[in-house]
Amino acid sequence: MEQRDRLMKAAVFEGPERMSVKQVPRPECRMGEVLVKVKACAVCGTDIRIYYHGQKNVIPPHIIGHEIAGIVAEVGEGVSDYEADEPVTLVTSVGCGKCKYCQMGYVNLCPSGKALGYFYSGGFAQYIAVPREAVRQESVLKLPQGISFEEASIVEPLSCCINGQDYLKIEPGDTVAIFGAGPIGRMHAELARAGGASRIILIDLSPQRLQLARDCSSIDCIVDVEREDPVEKILELTQGEGADVAIVACSSGKAQQQALQIAAKKGRVSFFAGLSKQNSTIELDSNIIHYKEISVFGAFASYREQYLRALELISSGKVKAMGLITHRFPLDRIVEAIETAKSGIGLKVVITDET
Ligand SMILES: [Zn+2]
Numbered sequence: 001m002e003q004r005d006r007l008m009k010a011a012v013f014e015g016p017e018r019m020s021v022k023q024v025p026r027p028e029c030r031m032g033e034v035l036v037k038v039k040a041c042a043v044c045g046t047d048i049r050i051y052y053h054g055q056k057n058v059i060p061p062h063i064i065g066h067e068i069a070g071i072v073a074e075v076g077e078g079v080s081d082y083e084a085d086e087p088v089t090l091v092t093s094v095g096c097g098k099c100k101y102c103q104m105g106y107v108n109l110c111p112s113g114k115a116l117g118y119f120y121s122g123g124f125a126q127y128i129a130v131p132r133e134a135v136r137q138e139s140v141l142k143l144p145q146g147i148s149f150e151e152a153s154i155v156e157p158l159s160c161c162i163n164g165q166d167y168l169k170i171e172p173g174d175t176v177a178i179f180g181a182g183p184i185g186r187m188h189a190e191l192a193r194a195g196g197a198s199r200i201i202l203i204d205l206s207p208q209r210l211q212l213a214r215d216c217s218s219i220d221c222i223v224d225v226e227r228e229d230p231v232e233k234i235l236e237l238t239q240g241e242g243a244d245v246a247i248v249a250c251s252s253g254k255a256q257q258q259a260l261q262i263a264a265k266k267g268r269v270s271f272f273a274g275l276s277k278q279n280s281t282i283e284l285d286s287n288i289i290h291y292k293e294i295s296v297f298g299a300f301a302s303y304r305e306q307y308l309r310a311l312e313l314i315s316s317g318k319v320k321a322m323g324l325i326t327h328r329f330p331l332d333r334i335v336e337a338i339e340t341a342k343s344g345i346g347l348k349v350v351i352t353d354e355t
């Protein structure tokens with residue numbers, strides 16, 4: 001094979017605010033690995049953070065991006081479950097396979113876990129080699145019929161939202177309040193609706209994002225924090241009882257406190273989004289939890305079985321993924337894509353080879 005055939009285009013993160021699109025060696029498909037040709041890779045909030053600030057698990061130069069859909073390009077020796085051209089998506093977390101969390105399938109909680117797009121090379125490139133450990137834990141998931149690559153690229157964030165909501169046990173009759181109208185907040189709204197929630201309230205301060213949410217059938221009420229106090233408004237909307245479920249899908253300690261204040265008795269609260277490392281302590285009136293019998297849950301990443309459910313929800317149309325994707329860019333314009341995602345003018349931004 002000629003030398004140039006062994007190269008691929010990739011967006012290489014070289015340090016905060018430094019990313020260049022260039023030719024790099026195409027990864028080999030070694031024993032036990034699967035080489036995937038990337039068709040779509042969505043921009044995650046963590047990609048934005050890595051681009052601007054770096055991250056301890058990402059050592060530059062490195063290819064990031066973990067919301068990946070593509071086709072199998074090659075299978076390594078010893079891999080028999082896949083064939084060329086099969087459309088697939090990839091589970092991000094790669095566990096050690098031995099610890100108690102991995103044994104239970106919770107690879108996202110593995111203390112020595114690694115991840116695609118962090119420790120391993122990611123999807124902002126023409127190809128990604130799925131490491132042997134990931135292939136072994138069946139991280140390469142075949143796409144069902146009726147799902148596009150773009151839609152499949154947002155299976156990863158949706159699976160994370162499923163992980164968050166698995167704790168919340170949303171059922172018909174529930175009022176669900178969601179803080180944050182970004183892509184993650186909107187996915188939570190879609191999931192809550194699919195789970196039968198009776199009323200979904202979305203809270204944000206971005207006029208663009210509130211505008212985008214206005215004609216969404218999964219949202220019943222919008223609270224504009226610039227104009228009204230979310231605690232007062234939600235209590236008013238619920239005749240003083242509060243919301244059965246509150247999900248904080250924005251990195252705001254204040255929103256976390258408000259979520260506790262607006263939770264109904266026996267309410268379930270998800271601190272879905274993490275806070276910045278420098279600012280992760282909040283003031284918490286623990287009596288609210290005590291007297292109202294509130295449960296507070298965390299959520300971090302997701303595991304394989306939740307990806308399968310996310311795939312099913314999107315391919316069946318129960319979650320309308322296309323409505324969550326507002327911008328598409330070719331790999332060459334990765335920096336513009338990240339800036340667009342950060343600006344909050346839209347929802348999900350996807351790097352696709354079809355633009
Ligand atoms: Zn993500």
Ligand SMILES: [Zn+2]
Nearest residue numbers: 096099102110
């Ligand atoms: Zn483990």
